[in-house]
Amino acid sequence: MRVCAAAPFSTVHATSCDARWRPHDxxxxxxxxxxDDEPAWVRDAFERAPYAVVRRALAADGFVAIGVRGAKRAxxxxxxxxxxxxxxxxxxxxxAQTQADAGRDALPSFxxxxxxxxxxxxxxxxxxxxxxxxxxFELATHVPTVNETSDLDLLIRVPQPLALNVASALLEQLxxxxxxxxxxxxxxxxxxxxxxxxxxxxAGKARVLARDASGPRLIADPWAAVAHHGIA
Numbered sequence: 001m002r003v004c005a006a007a008p009f010s011t012v013h014a015t016s017c018d019a020r021w022r023p024h025d026x027x028x029x030x031x032x033x034x035x036d037d038e039p040a041w042v043r044d045a046f047e048r049a050p051y052a053v054v055r056r057a058l059a060a061d062g063f064v065a066i067g068v069r070g071a072k073r074a075x076x077x078x079x080x081x082x083x084x085x086x087x088x089x090x091x092x093x094x095x096a097q098t099q100a101d102a103g104r105d106a107l108p109s110f111x112x113x114x115x116x117x118x119x120x121x122x123x124x125x126x127x128x129x130x131x132x133x134x135x136x137f138e139l140a141t142h143v144p145t146v147n148e149t150s151d152l153d154l155l156i157r158v159p160q161p162l163a164l165n166v167a168s169a170l171l172e173q174l175x176x177x178x179x180x181x182x183x184x185x186x187x188x189x190x191x192x193x194x195x196x197x198x199x200x201x202x203a204g205k206a207r208v209l210a211r212d213a214s215g216p217r218l219i220a221d222p223w224a225a226v227a228h229h230g231i232a
Contacts, residue, residue, distance in 0.1 A: 004078035005035055013060035017213045018083060021064055023195065024132045024155050025054045026090040026140045029081060032068070041070045042077045049141040051090075052081065053132075056194065058213045065213070069137055069145075090140040092130030092155040098139045100146075108183040109135045109152045115177055123173035128157040132188075151184040156198065158189050161223040167202040174198075191222035 007014060021027060032046050045068055046052075057065035059080055068077040097117055100110040113131055116124055131139060133153030138145040154174075171187070178185040187198040194212030201208055207218040 009060040014058040028087045030085045045070045049143040095139045096130040109150045112152045154187040171202040193222040
């Protein structure tokens with residue numbers, strides 16, 4: 001079950017996101033204040049690994065929207081943490097060359113990641129990228145999270161427009177690797193408009209779903225704001 005706590009501030013003040021931390025960054029926390037009605041697994045999960053992921057949601061000044069990850073796929077708990085309780089951050093790209101712990105590297109998700117790591121001239125060679133989801137969480141925390149059926153989730157930063165032919169080639173290469181290993185590789189593009197699925201952009205749709213802190217929306221060009229300001 002995916003649930004979210006009540007915000008520890010008036011929602012009228014939830015108007016911003018602290019630029020020091022970006023969606024999918026893993027935050028190491030000093031503490032986590034929780035209400036009395038949180039799911040039973042949340043405190044145990046935080047004691048096991050005092051980390052949370054930055055999620056796409058607005059916050060009041062001094063707060064950051066986070067998600068706590070449980071042992072099961074459906075165990076996700078959204079809340080907010082005070083910025084003063086953040087000890088450190090692990091962005092996805094800092095894990096791009098991190099190896100799995102001994103005895104864990106034979107799991108399919110880590111096998112796929114290792115293949116990408118070794119192929120410096122491969123599909124991700126020209127991008128800032130990194131693992132997210134269960135793979136990124138385990139690499140950052142060293143808490144066993146990945147299993148035999150875990151997907152490999154990737155974040156690819158694309159601040160500038162990504163040509164459709166480049167996106168299609170990237171998707172095809174990742175799908176070929178996924179089929180060879182027998183898992184699913186799910187890549188998300190981090191664009192100026194928010195997160196966009198690589199598969200959706202590569203399909204050449206008239207509009208794609210972009211997720212940002214204000215919520216999901218269908219847009220034609222995730223880089224329109226960049227181009228409008230003459231940066232592209």
